[in-house]
Amino acid sequence: MKMKGLATIVVAVSLAAGAVLTSCEKNGGGLTPTPSGEKCKAYDYKQVIIDGKTWMAENYRCSNYASNSEAYKRGIHTVTSTVPSDMYNAYFVDATNMDNWDSKQNASYLTKEQIGKFGYLYNWAAAVGVANGETTEVFSGDRQGICPNGWHIPSTTEFHSLEKFIENQDDSKVPLVGKYLKSTTGWKNSNGNDFYDFNALPSGRALNGVAEYIATDAWFWTSTYLSVGSQSAKFYTLGSSNLFQVGPLTKMYAFSVRCVKD
Numbered sequence: 001m002k003m004k005g006l007a008t009i010v011v012a013v014s015l016a017a018g019a020v021l022t023s024c025e026k027n028g029g030g031l032t033p034t035p036s037g038e039k040c041k042a043y044d045y046k047q048v049i050i051d052g053k054t055w056m057a058e059n060y061r062c063s064n065y066a067s068n069s070e071a072y073k074r075g076i077h078t079v080t081s082t083v084p085s086d087m088y089n090a091y092f093v094d095a096t097n098m099d100n101w102d103s104k105q106n107a108s109y110l111t112k113e114q115i116g117k118f119g120y121l122y123n124w125a126a127a128v129g130v131a132n133g134e135t136t137e138v139f140s141g142d143r144q145g146i147c148p149n150g151w152h153i154p155s156t157t158e159f160h161s162l163e164k165f166i167e168n169q170d171d172s173k174v175p176l177v178g179k180y181l182k183s184t185t186g187w188k189n190s191n192g193n194d195f196y197d198f199n200a201l202p203s204g205r206a207l208n209g210v211a212e213y214i215a216t217d218a219w220f221w222t223s224t225y226l227s228v229g230s231q232s233a234k235f236y237t238l239g240s241s242n243l244f245q246v247g248p249l250t251k252m253y254a255f256s257v258r259c260v261k262d
Contacts, residue, residue, distance in 0.1 A: 038062050042148045047261075048197045051165040054156065054261035055201045060146065069144040071129030079126040079146065114214070118203035121211070122146060124233045124251035127221045128153055143223040147227025147259035153223040154260045156246060159236045163244050166196065177244040188215040189240035200238050206254040216240060219255040 021043045039045060040062035050056040063072040063079045098204055128145040142152040152238045166177045182192025188202070204214035213219075224234040232248040239245075 037257060038064070038085065040064055040066070040148060042151060042259075043259075046197075046199070048164045050162060050198070053162070055154075055162075055198065056259045059195055059201065059203055060122075060259055061115065061119040062146065062148075063120070065129055065146060066110040066149045068149045069129055070139075071145070075131065079122070082150075118201055118214075119243075119256055121203065121206050121254035122221065122257055123254045124221055124225075127257050128223050137157050138228055139223075142262060145223065150262050151259040152262055153221065154258065156224040156234045156236075158260055159220070159222060159244075159246065176242045178238045178242040181244060182218075182238055185241075187217065190242075198227070202238075204258045207252060209262075218255070220258055221255045222246075225251075 002096055038061060039058075043055075043160075045060075046057040049055075049056050065077055067077075071077075094174050126146060128139075128143050143155075144151065145153040146240050147153060166180050167175070170176060170180075179190075179192045180195040181198045182190075182194065183199050183201050184191055184194050186201055190198070201217045202213070202218055204211050204217060205219040206212065217237060219237045221233050222234045222236065226232050226234070226248055231252075233251050234246060234248055235253075236244060236246050
């Protein structure tokens with residue numbers, strides 16, 4: 001990576017690769033585990049500062065909406081609610097099958113070990129905290145959604161700014177953003193160098209209860225939808241190339257979530 005001058009090197013290192021914040025709450029010198037393996041507090045996650053913005057350096061793994069979130073204020077407290085109108089099918093299998101993830105023989109389903117590594121996969125409604133199937137959502141600005149208090153679902157503008165910042169630090173003239181964001185291991189076709197400690201993992205995606213592209217691709221929801229009533233929303237994805245690409249897909253897909261600090 002050819003950096004543009006010494007001053008930029010200092011900025012890039014201090015605001016990116018070198019600015020990793022530790023996770024978990026200390027308790028008498030040890031670590032306090034989170035209940036039932038879920039990670040619902042910001043301090044549960046490694047964090048990284050890139051271009052002045054604080055990102056989670058792990059995929060989110062929580063089924064509860066925080067007290068300040070739009071969903072919680074509307075009475076939707078969890079993506080696994082038993083109230084029919086609140087049911088999201090928020091992960092890659094129906095919520096009623098959550099306890100059986102690791103016993104399924106079908107390789108299309110993630111195991112609990114993979115969930116621990118890759119985090120949950122959320123459909124768009126669950127990610128941004130709107131009722132499943134609702135087509136009248138109207139919001140702008142930060143959208144907390146499933147993220148903890150003080151954090152929100154990134155918009156396409158925020159992901160684009162991340163992409164452009166990384167591009168501007170490199171004068172190789174070759175698009176290498178994906179290489180700098182991807183983890184150094186775990187990618188079947190093309191590992192990254194994780195220069196910015198973003199640690200993007202190939203967590204795949206899911207649709208209709210079936211997971212796919214595990215170990216080859218990463219997909220991240222944004223809070224940006226195409227238009228009121230549209231069945232599609234925007235995402236960013238990493239694959240075997242070194243590109244970091246944006247596009248729209250149906251909101252029923254389940255993707256990873258990376259929260260960004262307000």
